Amino acid sequence: MTTEFTTHLTEAVVDSLKDTADPRLRELLAALTRHLHAFVRETEPTMEEWEQAIGFLTATGQTCTDTRQEFVLLSDVLGVSMLVETINSSEHGTESTVLGPFHMTESPVRELGADIDLVGGDEPCVVSGRVLSRDGTPLPGAVLDVWQANDQGFYDVQQPEVQPAGNGRGLFTADTEGRFWFRTCVPSPYPIPTDGPVGDLLRATGRHPYRPAHIHFIASAAGHTPVTTHIFVAGSDHLDSDAVFAVKESLVQDFTETDDPSLAREFGVPNPFRHARFDLVLNPVQS
Amino acid sequence: MTTEFTTHLTEAVVDSLKDTADPRLRELLAALTRHLHAFVRETEPTMEEWEQAIGFLTATGQTCTDTRQEFVLLSDVLGVSMLVETINSSEHGTESTVLGPFHMTESPVRELGADIDLVGGDEPCVVSGRVLSRDGTPLPGAVLDVWQANDQGFYDVQQPEVQPAGNGRGLFTADTEGRFWFRTCVPSPYPIPTDGPVGDLLRATGRHPYRPAHIHFIASAAGHTPVTTHIFVAGSDHLDSDAVFAVKESLVQDFTETDDPSLAREFGVPNPFRHARFDLVLNPVQS
Numbered sequence: 001m002t003t004e005f006t007t008h009l010t011e012a013v014v015d016s017l018k019d020t021a022d023p024r025l026r027e028l029l030a031a032l033t034r035h036l037h038a039f040v041r042e043t044e045p046t047m048e049e050w051e052q053a054i055g056f057l058t059a060t061g062q063t064c065t066d067t068r069q070e071f072v073l074l075s076d077v078l079g080v081s082m083l084v085e086t087i088n089s090s091e092h093g094t095e096s097t098v099l100g101p102f103h104m105t106e107s108p109v110r111e112l113g114a115d116i117d118l119v120g121g122d123e124p125c126v127v128s129g130r131v132l133s134r135d136g137t138p139l140p141g142a143v144l145d146v147w148q149a150n151d152q153g154f155y156d157v158q159q160p161e162v163q164p165a166g167n168g169r170g171l172f173t174a175d176t177e178g179r180f181w182f183r184t185c186v187p188s189p190y191p192i193p194t195d196g197p198v199g200d201l202l203r204a205t206g207r208h209p210y211r212p213a214h215i216h217f218i219a220s221a222a223g224h225t226p227v228t229t230h231i232f233v234a235g236s237d238h239l240d241s242d243a244v245f246a247v248k249e250s251l252v253q254d255f256t257e258t259d260d261p262s263l264a265r266e267f268g269v270p271n272p273f274r275h276a277r278f279d280l281v282l283n284p285v286q287s
Numbered sequence: 288m289t290t291e292f293t294t295h296l297t298e299a300v301v302d303s304l305k306d307t308a309d310p311r312l313r314e315l316l317a318a319l320t321r322h323l324h325a326f327v328r329e330t331e332p333t334m335e336e337w338e339q340a341i342g343f344l345t346a347t348g349q350t351c352t353d354t355r356q357e358f359v360l361l362s363d364v365l366g367v368s369m370l371v372e373t374i375n376s377s378e379h380g381t382e383s384t385v386l387g388p389f390h391m392t393e394s395p396v397r398e399l400g401a402d403i404d405l406v407g408g409d410e411p412c413v414v415s416g417r418v419l420s421r422d423g424t425p426l427p428g429a430v431l432d433v434w435q436a437n438d439q440g441f442y443d444v445q446q447p448e449v450q451p452a453g454n455g456r457g458l459f460t461a462d463t464e465g466r467f468w469f470r471t472c473v474p475s476p477y478p479i480p481t482d483g484p485v486g487d488l489l490r491a492t493g494r495h496p497y498r499p500a501h502i503h504f505i506a507s508a509a510g511h512t513p514v515t516t517h518i519f520v521a522g523s524d525h526l527d528s529d530a531v532f533a534v535k536e537s538l539v540q541d542f543t544e545t546d547d548p549s550l551a552r553e554f555g556v557p558n559p560f561r562h563a564r565f566d567l568v569l570n571p572v573q574s
Contacts, residue, residue, distance in 0.1 A: 009369060043318045058351045079299065245299055
């Protein structure tokens with residue numbers, strides 16, 4: 001039932017925030033209150049539904065550990081993480097995506113050309129390209145932090161007894177012409193963790209937990225805004241139904257079947273191999 | 288930045304819910320997605336603000352224990368609990384308010400007229416009235432579950448070494464004319480728990496944590512919808528700024544100073560005493 005009481009309740013809560021010292025916090029909480037109340041007014045949850053929601057949020061918090069962030073996962077599967085990430089991204093240059101939960105250890109410093117696949121995955125490949133400023137100028141000394149799952153869909157931190165620490169990770173510095181290249185194996189699609197409340201949510205909504213195959217990058221260079229992004233393997237399963245909604249068309253890259261013995265020799269990979277080539281474009285910091 | 292990507296993201300998330308088996312769950316999650324995304328679009332949180340929000344929600348979940356529900360408290364201080372409660376309440380009869388976090392043990396069965404103040408609070412009082420059906424018919428045998436803080440603002444479960452279990456609690460059965468009466472002490476305002484994330488939120492927003500003095504009731508009778516409510520002590524501090532927004536005008540009751548030796552004798556209280564008199568009105572279950 002809507003009463004005079006409920007009509008005035010939202011403004012009473014917003015008004016209670018009037019002494020908030022930080023004006024931005026006041027703005028955020030007032031907007032949160034209005035949107036939360038609008039959600040409740042629209043859906044009119046029963047007391048039992050409200051209790052279920054409280055129980056779900058509680059379980060989500062209690063599933064978090066030092067190495068697991070279930071609330072980030074919830075934000076991811078509701079598209080909120082990608083919305084926040086994209087709102088904060090630059091208008092030009094390489095598009096951004098979520099950091100994701102597996103950038104939790106430092107990537108080992110590696111030489112250009114090194115193989116980040118320390119265990120020998122099924123499909124060797126070469127990833128190469130340039131780091132450029134928005135106007136096309138190469139950015140020598142740009143730093144690329146790279147991390148990916150293996151060809152079974154697991155990160156090193158998920159399989160400490162199978163993968164050596166640092167497998168699938170590397171910190172590279174672009175050469176004097178802004179070029180980078182490294183070897184790896186073609187990554188696989190993998191499921192986000194489903195043994196917690198977010199997994200229950202996916203099952204209840206008939207959604208699969210998979211992410212299409214991708215490699216993570218953070219590219220940074222002096223005088224430029226860093227970009228956190230992925231490249232996705234063209235043709236991967238689940239490209240049109242990423243569990244965390246992170247796929248942007250511009251980030252889908254061909255991992256081209258390449259039959260070129262001399263290039264293979266140059267990169268130090270068996271021929272034929274797969275080769276992903278793309279540039280990462282950063283925006284100058286606005287002064 | 289708003290892009291074509293963000294424009295389509297909300298509908299992509301809503302569309303991902305299309306295979307949800309339970310249509311009500313689908314409705315709730317689709318509305319939640321739309322309202323959450325609208326909040327993000329309006330406020331454009333930075334990545335740091337988003338991380339702070341994730342951290343706050345995580346800490347809120349991790350503060351919950353078997354005897355503490357910090358997410359209910361968060362819902363309370365944002366007015367969400369009262370909104371849900373009021374939406375689910377009946378249009379007629381005694382107005383409802385939140386259950387609150389202290390109805391966690393069974394109230395001991397007591398005879399009409401018993402004193403629920405087992406330790407002797409400062410201001411003895413009598414609470415009396417009738418339980419009526421909506422048309423004014425008394426409801427003999429109606430059951431009243433009553434609980435309150437002592438005159439220092441603490442419930443028995445908060446002070447197990449000071450208050451005997453069941454102090455401030457009673458389960459009463461109305462007499463053949465629907466009447467109830469019991470003795471107690473006038474309750475005090477008290478603060479909600481402030482040593483968790485919700486306390487941090489109140490401090491950051493310059494809000495006090497107090498609830499005005501009140502006594503909780505759940506009234507139930509055969510053939511009627513139970514009501515969960517409070518009565519508030521007229522003149523109490525914080526009536527206009529209850530930390531959980533639960534005060535409704537109709538529930539504020541005079542605890543009248545009464546100088547009547549014969550009535551005092553009848554109730555078994557020292558003269559003068561304070562006396563709250565009101566009726567609780569239940570709605571017949573609709574058939």
